[in-house]
Amino acid sequence: MTPINPPKSLDQLTAQEIERKANIGKIVTYTLGNLTSTYVNEGFQWLLPVVLSQSTDPLWPDPNASIETRIEVDIYGKPVRTMSSMIVHKLIAASTVYPKLFILSPNVRIEKSERGKTGKHIYEFTQLDFEIQNATSKDVFLLVETALCTLIKALKKDMKEALSAIGRFDALPTLEGPFKIFDREDLEAKYGETWEADVASEITQPAWITNLPREFYDFEDFSTGKWDNYDLIMPQFGEVLSGSKREYDYAKVIKKMEQHGVRKENYSLIIQMAKEGRLKPTAGAGIGIERIVGYITGVRHIAECQPFPRVPGIVHEL
Ligand code: AMP
Ligand code: MG
Numbered sequence: 318m319t320p321i322n323p324p325k326s327l328d329q330l331t332a333q334e335i336e337r338k339a340n341i342g343k344i345v346t347y348t349l350g351n352l353t354s355t356y357v358n359e360g361f362q363w364l365l366p367v368v369l370s371q372s373t374d375p376l377w378p379d380p381n382a383s384i385e386t387r388i389e390v391d392i393y394g395k396p397v398r399t400m401s402s403m404i405v406h407k408l409i410a411a412s413t414v415y416p417k418l419f420i421l422s423p424n425v426r427i428e429k430s431e432r433g434k435t436g437k438h439i440y441e442f443t444q445l446d447f448e449i450q451n452a453t454s455k456d457v458f459l460l461v462e463t464a465l466c467t468l469i470k471a472l473k474k475d476m477k478e479a480l481s482a483i484g485r486f487d488a489l490p491t492l493e494g495p496f497k498i499f500d501r502e503d504l505e506a507k508y509g510e511t512w513e514a515d516v517a518s519e520i521t522q523p524a525w526i527t528n529l530p531r532e533f534y535d536f537e538d539f540s541t542g543k544w545d546n547y548d549l550i551m552p553q554f555g556e557v558l559s560g561s562k563r564e565y566d567y568a569k570v571i572k573k574m575e576q577h578g579v580r581k582e583n584y585s586l587i588i589q590m591a592k593e594g595r596l597k598p599t600a601g602a603g604i605g606i607e608r609i610v611g612y613i614t615g616v617r618h619i620a621e622c623q624p625f626p627r628v629p630g631i632v633h634e635l
Contacts, residue, residue: 321434321436321617321618322617322618323433323618323620323626323628323631324618324620324621324623324626324628325626326625326626326633326634326635327624327625327635336482337482337483338621340479340482340483341479341483341610341614341616341621341622342624343476343479344472344476344479344480344483344610344613344614345606345610345622347471347472347475347476347479348468348472348606348609348610348613349421349606351467351468351471351472352445352464352468352604353419353421353445355463355464355467355468356419356445356447356464359417359460360417361417361418361419361447362415362417362418362419363418363419363420364410364415364418364419364420365420366400366403366420366421366422366423367400367403367406368399368400368423368425369390369392369397369398369399369400370397370398370400370405370406371395371396371397371398371583372405372406372583372584372586372587373398373399373400373401373402373403373404373405373583374400374401374402374403374404374405374532375532375533375577375579375580375583376401376402376426376532377532377577377579378530378531378532378577379531379532380530380531381556383428383429383432384401384426384427384428384429385427385428385429385430385629386427387401387427388425388427399425400422400423400424400425401424401425401426402422402424402444402446402603403420403422403444403446404446404532404534405534405584405586405587406420407420407446407447407448407599407601408448408534408563408565408587408596408599409586409587409590409596410448411448411449411450411597411599411601412450412565412590412595412596412597412599413595416449416450416451417447417448417449417450418447418448419445419446419447419448420444420445420446420447421443421444421445421446421606422443422444422445422446422603423441423442423443424441424442424443424444425440425441426440426441426442427440427629428440428629429629430629430630431629431630432629432630433628433629433630433631436611436616436617436618436619437555437556437608437611437619438619438629439607439619439620439623439626439627439628439629440627440628440629441627442605442606442607442608442627443605443606443607444603444604444605444606445603445604445606446601446602446603446604447601447602447603448563448599448600448601449599449600449601450597450598450599451597451598451599452562452599452600452601453562453600454527454545454546454547454561454562454600456600457547457560457600457601457602458495458496458498458525458547459494459495461549461558461602461604462492462494462495462496463494465492465494465523465609466491466492466493466494469489469490469491469492469613470491470492472489472613473486473489473491480613480614483614483615484615485613485614485615488615489613489615490521490522490552492522492523493522496522496523496524496525496549497520497522497524497525498524498525498526498527499516499524499525499526499527500526500527500528501526501527501528501529502528504516504526513526513550513555513556514555516550517550517551517552517553517554517555518553520550520552521552522552523549523550523551523552524549524550525547525548525549525550526547526548526549526550527544527545527546527547528543528544528545528546529544529546529547529548529559530544531544531546532577533564533570533573533574533577533579534561534563534564534570535561535562535563535564536561536562536563536564537564537569537573539569544561545561545562546559546560546561546562547559547560547561547602548560549602549604551609551612554608554611554612556605556608557604557605557608557609557612558602558603558604558605559602559603560600560601560602560603561600561601561602562598562599562600563598563599563600563601565591565596565597565598565599566591567588567591567592567594567596570587570588570591570596571588574588607619607620607622607623610622
């Protein structure tokens with residue numbers, strides 16, 4: 318594979334590159350409008366994000382995590398972290414005031430510099446992060462399938478000019494649900510460690526992967542050792558979404574935090590709510606906006622979809 322040139326900052330673009338960037342920008346705008354409309358029409362409440370908090374996603378243990386620096390500062394005499402994901406906020410919000418919610422949530426993850434070359438990692442990105450009280454994984458699958466099939470159909474109808482200008486109109490397949498579901502254990506047995514890339518290169522429609530061992534808040538069936546969680550893989554691209562049915566049982570939450578060596582003092586609220594039976598069963602997921610737009614546009618690096626590229630290892634003035 319030829320190396321991927323990192324996307325340039327706006328001031329460095331040629332006239333031709335400006336035109337391309339503008340077309341990608343139109344597709345981003347359309348995608349945000351279409352996806353948020355679907356969620357609002359399905360009865361979700363749209364919450365505004367927070368960026369600094371005592372509690373954020375531990376991103377551990379997740380075999381895909383690769384964080385170089387965790388940003389922690391003191392404000393008003395208390396330590397806060399930049400948001401790696403609003404998972405804790407989502408679980409508490411969905412258990413109390415907002416049973417169906419979504420957030421366009423800016424996430425800061427200072428990925429290792431070598432990830433600058435994957436074309437799939439940036440150090441600031443946005444998730445369409447959503448959570449639903451009393452939902453199952455199946456409910457989430459159906460919702461996401463509807464949202465993505467609707468989006469691609471609408472893009473091919475309304476954004477033909479922009480998609481054609483960047484050479485992606487014909488190559489972008491129309492999607493049709495339900496998407497196939499694979500168990501990670503079966504894929505590992507078949508392909509070994511490279512299962513994700515192998516599956517992505519073989520499929521022609523998106524596919525769900527279930528049963529992925531990772532953070533404490535994803536649901537694990539202790540009797541079978543299976544995880545009721547999922548990733549969505551796009552053809553010729555890879556992961557664009559991760560999600561799960563959630564843990565809400567106090568004993569299980571504590572046991573997993575201890576097993577994973579997670580600092581319980583950062584999660585005292587969620588622990589307290591679980592103890593009091595106030596943490597409700599929920600399910601949800603986060604869709605990486607730059608990933609889904611990266612898939613739609615077929616860019617070499619998803620940072621091309623950002624006005625101000627956040628490539629691991631490269632810090633521009635803007
Ligand atoms: P996670 O729960 O950690 O898998 O994050 C949820 C989603 O956010 C992923 O499925 C990706 O679509 C997106 N995402 C995670 N990390 C990055 C990153 N470094 N750059 C771009 N998108 C990311
Ligand atoms: Mg993931």
